[in-house]
Amino acid sequence: MEEYAQEPCPWQIVDDCGGVFTVGVIGGGVFQAIKSFCNAPVGIRHQLRGSANTVRIQVPQIGGSFAVLGGLFSTIDCGLVQLQGKEDPWKSITSGVLMGGPLAMVASVIMGDILLALIESVGILLTRYTAQQFQNPPSFLKDPSQLSPKDGTQAPGYPIY
Incomplete structure (x- = not known):
């Protein structure tokens, strides 16, 4: 149906x-x-x-x-x-493109590309901005005496039990 x-x-x-x-x-x-x-x-x-x-x-x-x-x-x-x-859905899209003629098609493609570039640029900037908010704090802000050494040995200054 x-x-x-x-x-x-x-x-x-x-x-x-x-x-x-x-x-x-x-x-x-x-x-x-x-x-x-x-x-x-x-x-x-x-x-x-x-x-x-x-x-x-x-x-x-x-x-x-x-x-x-x-x-x-x-x-x-x-x-x-x-x-x-x-x-099929492509029929309507093709009809819209052919209705405008070649000059309108070129103008629409150029404007569409410009708008798409602006939208994508804003998306990239927002992604970068929000990604920076959720990054871990830099390691130089951490207290080095609280960090464990990478080789598995005890940190200096702490007694070994």
Whole structure:
């Protein structure tokens, strides 16, 4: 039994376009409302009016852009299913890569590598820092008269019983 039932490819593309359009409208609407409210002239009336106008103008464009990208992703996804004849996780990853095109792929790889390098560097620094906290104290801080000799003989200055 499959984990989820998918619609046939032509209907899946239409369904995905609608879902992604909705996500773009809601997310873009919230983002544009907050952004334009903060950038409007002082006064609640001006801020609300500016926010409403920006949402009315910008949100359909954002939703449409999301729908186009979602449709392109879904079309590539369906095409790969037809070529491979199976569903697998790599199909979605490949669809995302192909959707962006070569320039977007190169830019994404460069940014991804930079972010990964930063994350790994911070991880290495944190590991070194925390490792230093849990090290044993240096041997010169210990009292030499309390240490036993390494060869198994009695330490000097102590009586032998």
